[in-house]
Amino acid sequence: MLKLFRYLKPYRVAVGLVLVLILLQSLSDLYLPTLMADIVDHGVVTGDTPYIWRIGGFMLLVAALGAACSVGASYWSSRAASGFARDLRSRVFAHVEQFSLQEFDKIGTASLITRTTNDINQLYQVLGIMMRVIVMAPMMCIGGIVMAVSKDAVLSLVLIGIVPLLALFIFLVFRKGGPLFKAMQTKLDRLSLVLREQLTGVRVIRSFNRIPHEQERFAQANGDLTDTAIQVNRIMASMMPVMMLVLNFAGIAIIWYGGIRIDNGHMQVGDLIAFIQYAWQIMFSLVFASMMFVMIPRASASAVRIQEVLTMKPDIRDGESSRPRTATRPSVEFRGVSFRYPGAEMPALTDISFETHPGEVTAIIGGTGSGKSTLINLIPRFYDVEEGQVLIGGSDVRTMTQESLRLQIGLVPQKATLFTGTVAENIRYGNEEASEEELRRAAEIAQASDFIGKMPEGYNAPISQGGANVSGGQKQRLAIARALVRRPAIYLFDDSFSALDLKTDAKLRAALLPETADACVLIVAQRVSTVMEADRILVLHEGRLVGSGTHRELLESSPVYREIAASQLTEEEIA
Known part of the structure; x- marks a missing residue:
């Protein structure tokens, strides 16, 4: 898949803007819980209303900046991803036009159509999300851990124990689902082939009264694709409930142990509130990462199929002679x-x-x-x-x-x-x-x-x-x-x-x-x-x-x- 990303070169400015804007958005999100802690500890507890208004106004400004960066990142990531998909479709089409009939026979028309449409669309969807998540997820995870440790190093041990477990679970799901996504694309090719034959050969099918036979062929191809999709979705469906369960247990552990730390005078209420928010930011960064891991296997399978087309060398190559049409008629x-x-x-x-x-x-x-x-x-x-x-x-x-x-x-x-x-x-x-x-x-x-x-x-x-x-x-x-x-x-x-x-x-x-x-x-x-x-x-x-x-x-x-x-x-x- 990384080989295809070289076609992003014309959009490197847009990609750079997306990365910078997401970085600013992440910094904004990481700073907000600290401001909240200051309001609670130095404003609410002491009854200092002017301080609450002053810090609260600053929070609104930071939040507005983060929202503006988010909107800008969405705009530029959409432009870059759409342009990438458009250029890749054009490149695949232009390359396929150079194929001899032998290459068409080898890959198949239905498969070429699927690769040019569905497979490139998979890459488009992943790229649009990846440009945002690739910065936000590690930034929010690492930054959240650093900020959480700064609030209370002992309480952060809860997070340090949970994060590796979630990462291991995501890896196992990725390893199990990857081959199935590749199988789905192959079965989608088969479904496209059957559908194309039925639509183009409808006169023959009806004249020979073969409608039940063709319905059975379509049902079989459709059923194979559906069964594989169900199998993939079962694996992926387990991800979100497990992660939310872990997140909730982590929240319970933080509140319980954080309450003990407050009673013993080792941390303040505002710091516990900020710590909980950082914990959720860390966990949700892993959720976003897991979404990428759900999409990457299918996109990787699509990228391999597209790369197969682009790297296929036509058997028929141009010679060096470029004789123009003249009045002389050749034999x-x-x-x-x-x-x-x-x-x-x-x-x-x-x-x-x-x-x-x-x-x-x-x-x-x-x-x-x-x-x-x-x-x-x-x-x-x-x-x-x-x-x-x-x-x-x-x-x-x-x-x-x-x-x-x-x-x-x-x-x-x-x-x-x-x-x-x-x-x-x-x-x-x-x-x-x-x-x-x-x-x-x-x-x-x-x-x-x-x-x-x-x-x-x-x-x-x-x-x-x-x-x-x-x-x-x-x-x-x-x-x-x-x-x-x-x-x-x-x-x-x-x-x-x-x-x-x-x-x-x-x-x-x-x-x-x-x-x-x-x-x-x-x-x-x-x-x-x-x-x-x-x-x-x-x-x-x-x-x-x-x-x-x-x-x-x-x-x-x-x-x-x-x-x-x-x-x-x-x-x-x-x-």
């Missing part, structure tokens, strides 16, 4: 590329070699699991090759910065993803500087202008989360328009026409030809009708390239392609 080449997903026994791709040039359309077809999408994902470096090279314009993609590489690519993913906002904002996601004319042209080529025009607000029509208010085919066409408005040198269409009817598919491909005439186009498709007109068709089977050529060439030379074509086309179409 795409695979040289002996092999790739295996982390932990997989079998490679997803084996010894893939091909080259496509500007102005060519290269289609990739194959059965499910043949490695089509994997091949496409290697070009923008979502993953890095295990063997071989992927070259853009003759340069290995690993030698280029990710930004310069992806500036040259317009990707339409297999699962079209839209963001909350308007239709225009979603298309401009590909190019923020696109003009209104470029926006409309991209939509027309993508065959999206018709349904956009039917929306009441047109291009300003809202898109809900995940594009839930548009159909699958409409989402795909908006995703294609988003790639087109970018005007990249390389187009990657990853099964991007699957939700389109044959008529729209044909019109879209015809409109794409002149728009992409000087670019490299790679199309992953399941339908033979989508790839028939491609300049080159690559046939994948179990991660290997088993055929390359035109539609006619492959019908004669590739049994795999012929089998796929026979399953989709009539004999007349094949002939």
Whole structure:
């Protein structure tokens, strides 16, 4: 947890102010019982009313100063803690943005969300309290003991005997509760994962009538978290009653023994009153410390999880080359590329070699699991090759910065993803500087202008989360328009026409030809009708390239392609 506190550097002035103000507040609180003792011993006992008014007024001034310091400390500690949490969230988010898909797969999306929100919130709460308690608790405890000893050294033996017992009890509770707080955060991850799957997959759950099953999964995850929380709360709930019991017994012992000391003339009534107040200050400083010990285990577990994210090094690093986009359109080449997903026994791709040039359309077809999408994902470096090279314009993609590489690519993913906002904002996601004319042209080529025009607000029509208010085919066409408005040198269409009817598919491909005439186009498709007109068709089977050529060439030379074509086309179409 201490490693994360280095992000407090921008707020060191605020932290310093908090520590100074808490120190002044503690001194004020420690001085008040002495003033009270003076009023009792030299004012009340002797009947000196002016002395009572004078010291009483001074007490009010000291108390007001302490209150002002307390308010100031609360203000600056809140500012520092809030700023720290904001900066840490931004740092975690920025670091996660550099992760390859491999790191996302390793940690999990649900866990990353929990770490960025709940875990950082735990640190925020602890830090806000810690900045105050870290000074006040030791100051009040040590200062209270010193002041109590100054009033009566013999009577202070009661405190000296009790304080170590309370400290030992707090340590035992801390040692028992720490592992449970860590387990709670892990189980919270599991609950977030189940909840996220249920909310995003609600259509599938309802269509297959799996609501009872999902309720059982949620109940199990929720129950595990609840059981651990109850176990933690049982341990922590014992702390306050035990401490209050000890405090009350200590108070009884002080009053009883203090009365004997007064009878024997060894101390005055005012000193006993002050001593009792110091005893309570000492005890409550330990209570405040115990509150920190309750919160620190959970915050420590959260800090470890956050630190794990921040220290995780992305497998994919930027190269040194930062080639800007130029008028020259680069080629795409695979040289002996092999790739295996982390932990997989079998490679997803084996010894893939091909080259496509500007102005060519290269289609990739194959059965499910043949490695089509994997091949496409290697070009923008979502993953890095295990063997071989992927070259853009003759340069290995690993030698280029990710930004310069992806500036040259317009990707339409297999699962079209839209963001909350308007239709225009979603298309401009590909190019923020696109003009209104470029926006409309991209939509027309993508065959999206018709349904956009039917929306009441047109291009300003809202898109809900995940594009839930548009159909699958409409989402795909908006995703294609988003790639087109970018005007990249390389187009990657990853099964991007699957939700389109044959008529729209044909019109879209015809409109794409002149728009992409000087670019490299790679199309992953399941339908033979989508790839028939491609300049080159690559046939994948179990991660290997088993055929390359035109539609006619492959019908004669590739049994795999012929089998796929026979399953989709009539004999007349094949002939």
